[in-house]
Amino acid sequence: MVLARKTPTIQDVARFAKVSAATVSRVLSSPERVSASARERVTEAVRATGYTINQAARSLRMRAAKTILIALPNIGNPFYSTILDAVVNEASSRGYGVLVANRLGENPTEWLRDYFFSNRADGLLLFDASLDTEELSNLPLVRNTLPLVVVCDELLDPRFHTVTTDNFEASRRAVRHLYELGHTRIGHVRGRLVKNLANQRWLGFQAEIQAGGGEFRPDWIFQGDHSMPSGYAAGQQFARLSDRPTAIFASNDETAIGFISAIREHGLDCPRHVSIIGFDDIAVARHYAPPLTTMRQPREQIGRVATEALIDILEGTPFEHDLLRIVLNSELIVRSSTARWNGG
Amino acid sequence: MVLARKTPTIQDVARFAKVSAATVSRVLSSPERVSASARERVTEAVRATGYTINQAARSLRMRAAKTILIALPNIGNPFYSTILDAVVNEASSRGYGVLVANRLGENPTEWLRDYFFSNRADGLLLFDASLDTEELSNLPLVRNTLPLVVVCDELLDPRFHTVTTDNFEASRRAVRHLYELGHTRIGHVRGRLVKNLANQRWLGFQAEIQAGGGEFRPDWIFQGDHSMPSGYAAGQQFARLSDRPTAIFASNDETAIGFISAIREHGLDCPRHVSIIGFDDIAVARHYAPPLTTMRQPREQIGRVATEALIDILEGTPFEHDLLRIVLNSELIVRSSTARWNGG
DNA sequence: GAAACTTATGCAATCGATTGCATCGACTCT
DNA sequence: AGAGTCGATGCAATCGATTGCATAAGTTTC
Missing domain, CATH: 3.40.50.2300 (Response regulator)
Incomplete structure (x- = not known):
């Protein structure tokens, strides 16, 4: 019945390694800026204390949640679930978490606004284009360098990045x-x-x-x-x-x-x-x-490419990217549900 | 090409409503503790400024992310995608976000540990019980009052809450x-x-x-x-x-x-x-x-019940809940892939 | 040997919301 | 009228990580 001890903070690590919290932070984000000896002690301290970064604190300070939001019209559809698979893989390999939204309810714009401003997600993969794009583009965030990629379902509105198939x-x-x-x-x-x-x-x-x-x-x-x-x-x-x-x-x-x-x-x-x-x-x-x-x-590719693009946008310099417009190709797979017609 | 203005904070709302930030916070979480006139001014100020709470700040202070993590062996499987659907619906109706993890990689325990301690997620729905439960239960967090529900795939380990079918x-x-x-x-x-x-x-x-x-x-x-x-x-x-x-x-x-x-x-x-x-x-x-x-x-039910249970655990007083052990029933659906056998 | 530079590290402010405690005014009771 | 009560509100500390600036120590150069 041992009570879980408090999770260690960066201060704890600092105390253990006999350095300041600043140094620990630097070891973690840019190790080359720290002396070898300090780096070593900190690394050891991290191991010993079992330290894990507190993402909430980090998000607050950095104004970035390292999380993307994926809005689907219907997760139940196996078509989307494969894409979701690819998105989750790609995102987590780049250190991002994936929040799922399904069937945006009554007021989708409101909903998205909340997610963004509330600092829960940094960017959005939107698979459901049956939204009011006018309303959407009026969101303050959604302006020039919008952390938003519309996938599969192409919006006619030309102001958004898109990844679609032909x-x-x-x-x-x-x-x-x-x-x-x-x-x-x-x-x-x-x-x-x-x-x-x-x-x-x-x-x-x-x-x-x-x-x-x-x-x-x-x-x-x-x-x-x-x-x-x-x-x-x-x-x-x-x-x-x-x-x-x-x-x-x-x-x-x-x-x-x-x-x-x-x-x-x-x-x-x-x-x-x-x-x-x-x-x-x-x-x-x-x-x-x-x-x-x-x-x-190419569902796997769709998910991967869209995620890559979104994260690139998020991490790249603002305004560096032009409007993204990726079109992937589909492929004819002939099986047995179609057959030659011999005049009936 | 207007730059997005900074998202308003609780301080901005407070200034607008001519009250302190504390009062705004109280209006939002326990309105009955605030006078009607202040409540009204704050509500109006929220509307006027377009304020949305900063979840990162809230998580940091509250030590709760209002997010649950769902770990699946394979999202691509349509069986899971329906459950995911139910989970997302139930969770968001209770104000929780859902983070998805798919096929926990090399070191699943490490992975989960990170998610928890890093304050990204408050609880876990685990659909993949092919984990080392010994290792899992050694995590400091996972002790008596574990924010973890094992779903569908039952662990033999009796220390975890489970929701399964018969x-x-x-x-x-x-x-x-x-x-x-x-x-x-x-x-x-x-x-x-x-x-x-x-x-x-x-x-x-x-x-x-x-x-x-x-x-x-x-x-x-x-x-x-x-x-x-x-x-x-x-x-x-x-x-x-x-x-x-x-x-x-x-x-x-x-x-x-x-x-x-x-x-x-x-x-x-x-x-x-x-x-x-x-x-x-x-x-x-x-x-x-x-x-x-x-x-x-009953997939929809599985997802819903498991999510309800997890959030109850998260929000209830620690130690209030005994070990949860829910078993749902399956139902025989007779269609045409089975037929009477007449002695071959 | 002193000035100029470089490198490593620490200090302290900051991000935005919450909450225990203190304060203040209004009201009640004797 | 003075003491006690209560409700509403504000002050300020806190959560944990990051980073600009300052400082200290070490190195180079003339």
Whole structure:
């Protein structure tokens, strides 16, 4: 029942090493400015006392929390969880902690403001661009050198740093893949268009349909929201159609999976009755039945690059960085959910 | 190009409201101790200045960061991401931030020690019990009133608070379900036994096999690690078996999915050639082909209850709480990956 | 051998919020 | 009217690390 002794402070270390707290601090942050003998004694003292820096004190003095905030629309989505993984790894390798915010509630701007000004986080990775950007950019902090990187979901607002993938081009590539397999009757399950990401995919779909000379049929466009249930609903609608497309470009894998599971209940098979291509290449995609053809997003890379960028911005000299605009490429992964169409 | 003005401090608010900083502080934490007129002026001043509390300063003074740390073995796993979701929601509704640690590296104990003593986090939700508990419990902080709750993965060490599900019983229930469908030849894909959670499921499997008078065959036990690829490997092994079981209890859904996708490549079908039951009920389970029969863990509840417990411990009087030992129940969800066995 | 310089280290102020103690005024009670 | 009580508020110390400035000791140069 020993009571935990008080955690040692820098003063304790100083006393132990018979130097001043200032010297200890210097040993820790810039060892080359301290004599070898003092350095040695301090190092030993740190070991002996089990000293760990008090981040709260450090944050207060330095006005930096060594923490970044990641705001996600939905952690539950496996797409984001892989990215989160990469972000956490990259951040912690650079000595940063990662605070998670999920589904910013009623008043997202207020919320973010609190996090920043309250000195809990130094920078923000924003994956949820369905925010009022006008309001956002009015925050005093968010001005020229904004510690904010918008990831994946691109804001149209040009004032923010962004890391995205080539949603538009990748979507065209997806549709082209269907053309290449002989499909001409192609449908689409959209995401919610308030998300620019979903909008880009939708525009890419339309552009390629037009370019390929395919048929554009409004009744072959299904509205989803990137969730499995919404894909399922779309699949049911599809099954009830009298005149069906032979291929579907689903705005993401979860939608594709929901879709396939729905049509299967209606006795329809993928890819025999309809080819389906998804987007993201989430982990289940290759183990689904059928294994999903999809546009793979470099998720690990997205997380890593965005985090690197944010920390660079945080640690670099203000105004040194121009507006960051990184676009990563997606890759077509052909599996078995799409197949050649032989005239039905 | 206006430079962001300095963020207002409690002193600024005090000056504005013509009171002392102490009074402002009191208005914010215990308004009833302040006169109505002062309270009003302060509230107005807060609004006018746009004041937000500086958490770093508060943490320093209060020795509490209003932050909890969640240590996961693998965020990428959708099972954990749902729990994380619940944890973040519950925590933020009680004013706590959530710091994420993933796959504690080389020296997990060191790592955790740093987080605690450094005052970055007040408490820990530990989902990864493959730690050296001996070492862990030697940390000065981790003594009687440990701000630590072990979740899901139960440590055998009885000194820690835990929130778990009934892995043993649920596994027996899963196997019983297979018996009820007429199966007598039942195999198992294990998780790594260093995890007590996996071990419990394995023990439950064995217990029920014994109780049900089924056949216990070592060659029907496959070693996995709760990942899809490991399930896939197990499935391949299964397919090569000359004398196969007619049903498999997979230690989690990801394993089950990998397994099914592998046997399908070998021309085997689930549930026609083999029934498979998983564990967890992750989101894809119901949309998989076939929809997965599984033991559903109350994931949202797990996350919420564990977080509640941890924060209660943090905010309650020390020593008030006895050792916490919460066990939640899993539920059998019957879908189509298991079917009646008609004598093969 | 003294001036000029360099290097190592300590002193003390600072970051912003909280809180025990002291003070002050208003009110009550005898 | 004087003593005692109570509520509201301010003063000032405190939490622990950092850093500009000052000082002391040691080194170089003419």
